[in-house]
Each structure stands twice: as C-alpha cells, then as structure tokens.
Amino acid sequence: xxxxxxxxxxxxxxxxxxxxxxxxxxxxxxxxxxxxxxxxxxxxxxxxxxxxxxxxxxxxxxxxxxxxxxxxxxxxxxxxxxxxxxxxxxxxxxxxxxxxxxxxxxxxxxxxxxxxxxxxxxxxxxxxxxxxxxxxxxxxxxxxxxxxxxxxxxxxxxxxxxxxxxxxxxxxxxxxxxxxxxxxxxxxxxxxxxxxxxxxxxxxxxxxxxxx
Amino acid sequence: xxxxxxxxxxxxxxxxxxxxxxxxxxxxxxxxxxxxxxxxxxxxxxxxxxxxxxxxxxxxxxxxxxxxxxxxxxxxxxxxxxxxxxxxxxxxxxxxxxxxxxxxxxxxxxxxxxxxxxxxxxxxxxxxxxxxxxxxxxxxxxxxxxxxxxxxxxxxxxxxxxxxxxxxxxxxxxxxxxxxxxxxxxxxxxxxxxxxxxxxxxxxxxxxxxxxxxxxxxx
Numbered sequence: 001x002x003x004x005x006x007x008x009x010x011x012x013x014x015x016x017x018x019x020x021x022x023x024x025x026x027x028x029x030x031x032x033x034x035x036x037x038x039x040x041x042x043x044x045x046x047x048x049x050x051x052x053x054x055x056x057x058x059x060x061x062x063x064x065x066x067x068x069x070x071x072x073x074x075x076x077x078x079x080x081x082x083x084x085x086x087x088x089x090x091x092x093x094x095x096x097x098x099x100x101x102x103x104x105x106x107x108x109x110x111x112x113x114x115x116x117x118x119x120x121x122x123x124x125x126x127x128x129x130x131x132x133x134x135x136x137x138x139x140x141x142x143x144x145x146x147x148x149x150x151x152x153x154x155x156x157x158x159x160x161x162x163x164x165x166x167x168x169x170x171x172x173x174x175x176x177x178x179x180x181x182x183x184x185x186x187x188x189x190x191x192x193x194x195x196x197x198x199x200x201x202x203x204x205x206x207x208x209x210x211x212x
Numbered sequence: 213x214x215x216x217x218x219x220x221x222x223x224x225x226x227x228x229x230x231x232x233x234x235x236x237x238x239x240x241x242x243x244x245x246x247x248x249x250x251x252x253x254x255x256x257x258x259x260x261x262x263x264x265x266x267x268x269x270x271x272x273x274x275x276x277x278x279x280x281x282x283x284x285x286x287x288x289x290x291x292x293x294x295x296x297x298x299x300x301x302x303x304x305x306x307x308x309x310x311x312x313x314x315x316x317x318x319x320x321x322x323x324x325x326x327x328x329x330x331x332x333x334x335x336x337x338x339x340x341x342x343x344x345x346x347x348x349x350x351x352x353x354x355x356x357x358x359x360x361x362x363x364x365x366x367x368x369x370x371x372x373x374x375x376x377x378x379x380x381x382x383x384x385x386x387x388x389x390x391x392x393x394x395x396x397x398x399x400x401x402x403x404x405x406x407x408x409x410x411x412x413x414x415x416x417x418x419x420x421x422x423x424x425x426x427x428x429x430x431x
Binding site: 008017019020021026033037038039040048064096126153164166202204207 | 231233237238239249251252257372373374376378384385386388390405430
C-alpha cells in the first residue's frame with residue numbers, strides 16, 4: 001500500500017496511515033534527552049546537554065605565579081619606555097570564552113582577542129625599580145586606546161597616591177577586539193628587562209569574565 | 213486518494229497534500245517566552261532559563277576582628293581570618309577549616325586557615341575563582357606576599373593556583389586563584405610566600421574591614 005512507502009523523519013505510518021512523530025525522529029535532533037537536560041543548537045542540529053544555572057560564565061585566567069625571566073618575554077633585555085606593552089607568563093592559560101584567542105610567545109602572553117560582548121577585566125603586574133618609582137598600567141586595544149581604569153604599583157606615586165594595584169573595569173566590545181596590558185605612565189626608573197628577573201612572571205595576572 | 217488519509221501527529225494534509233508540523237505538534241510546550249530553552253521534564257518537555265551569573269560561594273565581612281598582634285606570620289603560614297561570629301556572611305558549598313597545625317600563627321577554632329571543597333559540591337570540571345586582598349596588622353617597612361594554593365602544609369607540598377600578590381602597609385595587591393576540580397577533596401589556602409621587615413600579625417580591630425576574601429563559581 002502506498003502509505004507504507006511514506007516516512008516522516010524516521011517514523012513510518014501505522015496501518016491507519018497515521019504517523020506519530022517524536023522529537024527524536026527529526027533529522028536535526030540527535031541523542032535522547034533525559035530529565036532536566038536542554039536542547040542545544042550546535043550549528044547544524046540539536047543535541048541534549050546538561051547545564052545548570054550559574055554554570056555559564058566563560059572566562060580567561062592567565063598567571064599562576066610561575067617563574068621565568070622577563071628578558072625571555074618579547075620585551076627582551078632592554079630598558080622601559082613609559083608606554084611599553086606588558087607581558088604575563090603562564091605555561092597553561094585557561095580560556096573558556098568561545099571565539100577568544102590568546103597570543104603568546106614562549107609562554108609570555110602579549111594579547112587576547114575577544115569576540116564582541118561585555119566583559120569584566122582584571123589585570124595586575126609587579127615590576128622592579130632601580131630607585132623609587134611607580135608604574136601605571138591598564139588594558140588597551142591594539143591601536144593603544146585605553147579600555148580600562150588603571151592599576152598602580154611602586155612608590156612615590158605623585159598624582160596616583162591611593163590607587164589600587166589592579167587594572168579593573170567592565171569593557172563593552174561592539175566587535176572582535178584585541179586587548180593587552182600596557183604601561184600608561186611611569187615615574188622614577190624601572191629596571192631593565194634583564195634586571196626584572198622573575199618578578200613580573202610570578203606576579204602578573206589577567207582575568208577576564210564574560211558578562212554577555 | 214489514499215494520501216489524503218495520512219496524518220502526521222494528528223495534522224492532516226492541506227489541499228496541496230502538504231502537512232505542516234510544528235514543534236508544538238510533536239511535544240507539549242506551555243507558553244514559552246522569548247529566550248527560553250527547551251528542557252526535558254520527566255514525561256514531557258518544559259521551558260527553562262539558564263542564569264548567566266556566577267554563583268557566590270564565599271564572602272568575608274569582618275569589620276572588627278578580635279585578634280592579638282602577638283600572633284605573627286612566617287613564610288609558609290596560611291593566612292587566617294576570624295570566623296566564629298559568622299564573619300563569612302556568604303558560605304555556600306564550602307566549609308571552613310579551623311586554624312591548626314604548624315603553618316598558622318595561632319591554633320584556634322575561632323579562625324579559619326583553609327577553605328574545603330569536596331567533590332560532591334564540586335565535581336570534576338567545576339571551576340571556582342578565588343580573590344583576596346589581605347588585611348593583617350602591619351608595621352612600617354614590612355611587606356607580605358601571598359598566593360592561593362591547594363594544600364595547607366609546607367609550600368613544597370602545596371600547589372599554587374594563582375599569582376603572587378605583594379603588599380605593604382601602604383599598598384595592597386590582589387591575589388587570584390583558579391581552582392578546577394579533579395574530583396578530589398581539597399583545602400584552598402592563602403599562603404604567605406614571602407615576607408620582609410617586622411613580622412606582620414593577624415588582623416585585629418577595624419583593619420579587618422579592608423580584608424577582602426571571596427570565591428565564586430564559574431563552572
């Protein structure tokens with residue numbers, strides 16, 4: 001009979017010609033969901049996934065206190081200018097932000113490219129000074145536009161007295177953006193890359209939490 | 213014609229022989245709102261919403277710790293904080309371990325030296341972000357450097373999970389720690405990894421109010 005030749009999804013008609021279609025008979029649904037699972041679109045179809053409230057924060061964590069000489073970073077052995085890029089060391093950074101990429105060389109992270117969205121960014125470093133001095137730093141984009149409020153380290157901070165040590169802000173990115181830590185201002189004399197030793201690698205940190 | 217007798221999920225063909233089947237013809241979905249997700253129920257389906265915020269696990273709110281400045285920190289000690297009067301006003305799924313043993317300034321059940329996470333509350337893959345600015349009793353010219361670790365014994369047996377935070381009487385850096393569960397019970401500590409000058413003491417009086425210790429669950 002003709003009705004036996006018909007198939008809707010993976011379901012065939014019964015003897016009355018009726019087809020009972022379940023979600024799992026659809027060609028773009030795979031797997032069998034269990035209680036409390038969700039259907040998640042994976043780009044080509046729907047699959048069951050386990051998820052719970054509070055489990056959806058995507059983040060990046062760079063900086064675990066590991067030791068490596070700053071002269072091994074792209075900064076090299078030379079002196080600092082007042083607007084140098086800063087590098088954060090991590091042999092195994094964590095990145096769960098979909099579409100984000102971390103750029104590094106010899107485990108020294110130089111920048112992070114984030115997809116459009118809103119983020120909380122936290123950045124910190126510590127530098128050696130050959131005499132008293134301070135360094136102001138913040139997150140910048142690749143065109144050196146400052147994106148965050150600034151952190152300050154060191155002594156004799158002049159106009160920056162009372163500042164926190166953490167560069168911290170919410171940043172809203174309308175499109176994919178590459179961000180980095182960069183010096184904003186300095187006072188006194190920052191030691192050369194050679195004389196920084198392991199201090200920046202052990203104290204440097206970048207944490208990025210995606211809000212939306 | 214025989215094909216006109218065909219029904220798909222009780223939907224009959226139109227005059228052209230086409231059968232339109234909607235999701236609601238396949239499953240029961242009660243008044244879904246924009247942005248909601250399909251969530252499997254025991255016998256059918258329901259709509260659900262996933263919160264995108266992080267869960268707060270730990271928060272220290274201590275404004276007047278009754279400390280004693282004769283108890284001072286050495287390298288390898290665990291930073292301790294008072295807990296006996298509910299100074300941890302947020303404490304979810306984490307238990308506080310009493311200050312005890314060789315790596316604390318003083319052994320007392322009134323203060324905590326570690327945060328215990330078990331695999332029941334934090335199964336493999338769970339991620340917790342710790343953050344701390346310490347508030348010990350300090351003396352001129354002194355410094356403390358802290359770092360989050362897994363483990364409350366000697367540094368040689370503990371595993372660092374974040375940056376070192378250097379602080380002085382004037383300036384306070386922030387220590388972060390990322391714990392990703394491997395399915396074990398662990399004790400997370402804020403270890404003293406370096407110190408200079410006159411030994412800093414446990415927090416006392418209103419200086420406790422500048423101490424910030426938090427943890428939130430990311431995954």
